[in-house]
Amino acid sequence: MRLLLISNSTNAGEAYLDHPKKQIKNFLGEIPISALFVPYAGVSISFDDYELRVKERFNEISHDIISIHHFSDPVKAVESAKAIIVGGGNTFRLLKLIQDYKLIEPIRERVFSGTPYIGWSAGANVACPTISTTNDMPIVQPESFEAFNLIPFQINPHFLDANPEGHAGETREMRIEEYIELNRNTFVVGLREGTMFRVVKSKIELIGPRNARIFKYGQPPKELKPGDNFQFMIN
Amino acid sequence: MRLLLISNSTNAGEAYLDHPKKQIKNFLGEIPISALFVPYAGVSISFDDYELRVKERFNEISHDIISIHHFSDPVKAVESAKAIIVGGGNTFRLLKLIQDYKLIEPIRERVFSGTPYIGWSAGANVACPTISTTNDMPIVQPESFEAFNLIPFQINPHFLDANPEGHAGETREMRIEEYIELNRNTFVVGLREGTMFRVVKSKIELIGPRNARIFKYGQPPKELKPGDNFQFMIN
Secondary structure, three states: OEEEEEOOOOOOOOOOOOOOHHHHHHHHOOOOOEEEEEOOOOOOOOHHHHHHHHHHHHHHOOOEEEEHHHOOOHHHHHHOOOOEEEOOOOHHHHHHHHHHOOOHHHHHHHHHOOOOEEEEOHHHHOOOOEOOOOOOOOOOOOOOOEOOOOOOOEEEEEEOOOOOOOOOOOOHHHHHHHHHHHOOOOOEEEEEOOOEEEEEOOEEEEEOOOOEEEEOOOOOOEEEOOOOOOHHHOO | OEEEEEOOOOOOOOOOOOOOHHHHHHHHOOOOOEEEEEOOOOOOOOHHHHHHHHHHHHHHOOOEEEEHHHOOOHHHHHHOOOOEEEOOOOHHHHHHHHHHOOOHHHHHHHHHOOOOEEEEOHHHHOOOOEOOOOOOOOOOOOOOOEOOOOOOOEEEEEEOOOOOOOOOOOOHHHHHHHHHHHOOOOOEEEEEOOOEEEEEOOEEEEEOOOOEEEEOOOOOOEEEOOOOOOHHHOO
């Protein structure tokens, strides 16, 4: 299995997909690949425009993408994909369309057969057992919260520590604490912006300039840094 | 119909339920009432503790509450309720338990028969057609996103204008813009902290120190202040 699960496409003040570009290139390798792109999380952007945006970036690193919305049979497109790229946006919309097109099992099978999977933000969230640790607004209702289940733990992308000053809503940490209260056997990783997980076979590593924050019921949250051992989360 | 739909229980730096206390007293009136309290949104707090917390506040304004979790038959408890109070917490958990206990129709019927309804945060969200404009994490999966549908528009509680500095995730406004893109016939109100809607019969008014921000597909967002006419949203 080969996964690159990225917290966010874009750091504040940087160009689109700039921060993970080098890691995407390392992950896909030197031989040019035309990957299948899943744009379903896009809501305020058309699938054509979303494809173009991502394509430009991938071309800069000698790879290419084609969006799944051009195929009359999305399942067949998955079956012949050389790599699967799932972009960010609204996680509920993304999962709903993946379910509507019956792509959960086909994509899961491909990835377990070794097809590389790259996802950022919502695209990293759907690699988890469920989308229950998304930050997104539930603007549409998927059939179920169950997602690709490529890893046995939950990611909270765009993890951040504080609320804007003077705001009384729950912090992200409080939200995740509520999740583990009701889902006691599952690890949740707060994946801060600019960071990502790389999974190759059964080896997982954190990449980027920030720590990850690990939550599990009954344990105090734990800060782990790049280079630390994350194997306990997938074994 | 009598509704008091409050953005948030507590303003930053203030005591629990302090900001809406006076309005709750005005809304329930001078004659002491023992209201039915729905604590289901509570996750990190026990239902007993949640009840106590709210009870203390209501006692200060000469009213009382009893929590629905003490009744072996929650539907019967609803049928004899003098007022219904729905507290904040996690909206998904709240709606799931309301649905599990089959309370959607019983509460809806009571409220349409004139029983006063007070909800804050998640409790204001479930008064809407759906919970699709909540800010909460989907930590459990309700059967459906459909809620009490007491008003024909959506509330986004704890509405705030900005992200923490340096954070690249979607702003609240972007999230609501995505909602109206996919739900074009529905008004969404960004209800800022410290503010609330009071609905009596078919008259609706905004109360509090801040404007509300109104979103509708195809229209620029609109700022309305207390005293402005909100009737277009319910007629």
